[in-house]
């Protein structure tokens with residue numbers, strides 16, 4: 435006998451799932467229309483988790499309630515945008531990766547008269563600062579250019595300022611040493627109370643600009659592109675597009691660094707890359 439009760443429940447479940455998807459898409463569309471920040475290509479389960487936290491924080495009762503609130507109240511919309519954005523970063527995050535950069539990549543960059551590096555999705559700048567310091571120690575400090583880009587304008591203001599919370603210095607110092615740093619990290623900063631600021635001049639080779647890896651095109655050619663912990667938030671189609679922009683921006687024999695849970699799986703040009711290390715996601719474009 436057919437289980438009508440079961441199939442009715444399944445139908446109800448499927449239609450509530452469709453409703454959730456539609457409401458989530460409407461929220462992401464609203465954020466895009468009103469703020470220009472585009473989360474529509476992000477993996478939906480991770481967006482949903484963050485949106486549901488926002489439903490609770492705003493006391494909105496449901497996704498529909500949050501949609502109503504965000505339509506009416508510009509502050510609610512900005513809080514929602516902030517909840518969707520993930521800017522977690524650190525200096526010498528994954529020190530073994532930076533040790534490999536020092537040992538395998540910098541000697542090759544030294545052979546170029548003026549190497550260019552692109553730190554895509556650089557957040558508040560700590561990743562780019564890590565490269566700056568390693569380049570300085572390799573004698574490349576004043577003959578290189580670093581470009582830090584991010585989807586979000588707000589984080590780039592922090593990146594440009596070069597100011598960090600001084601209480602993090604010890605943690606950063608530990609990462610720097612594990613990455614093979616030769617001095618003391620303190621030498622690169624001036625401590626000002628609770629803050630530390632990169633020494634004047636260190637940031638002179640760095641430029642920052644808004645760039646969306648999914649919707650914007652390539653803007654230059656680079657010898658190293660570091661795009662760490664960004665692809666992991668994008669759905670497969672968006673990862674493919676971002677990897678195309680990266681491919682178009684990398685010189686032959688250029689290097690590409692990804693985050694530890696990222697890979698070239700979605701890359702159309704995957705055969706053009708050789709992985710340089712079994713443990714670290716560092717690649718070289720060989721064709």
Ligand SMILES: C[S@@+](CC[C@H](N)C(=O)[O-])C[C@H]1O[C@@H](n2cnc3c(N)ncnc32)[C@H](O)[C@@H]1O
Nearest residue numbers: 521522523524555557584585646647648662663
């Ligand atoms: C988790 S942080 C990683 C920061 C840094 N790369 C690191 O590994 O420490 C991810 C950053 O990627 C940025 N981002 C996300 N999607 C992006 C996109 N489509 N284009 C450019 N940046 C993006 C976010 O704004 C955020 O600042």
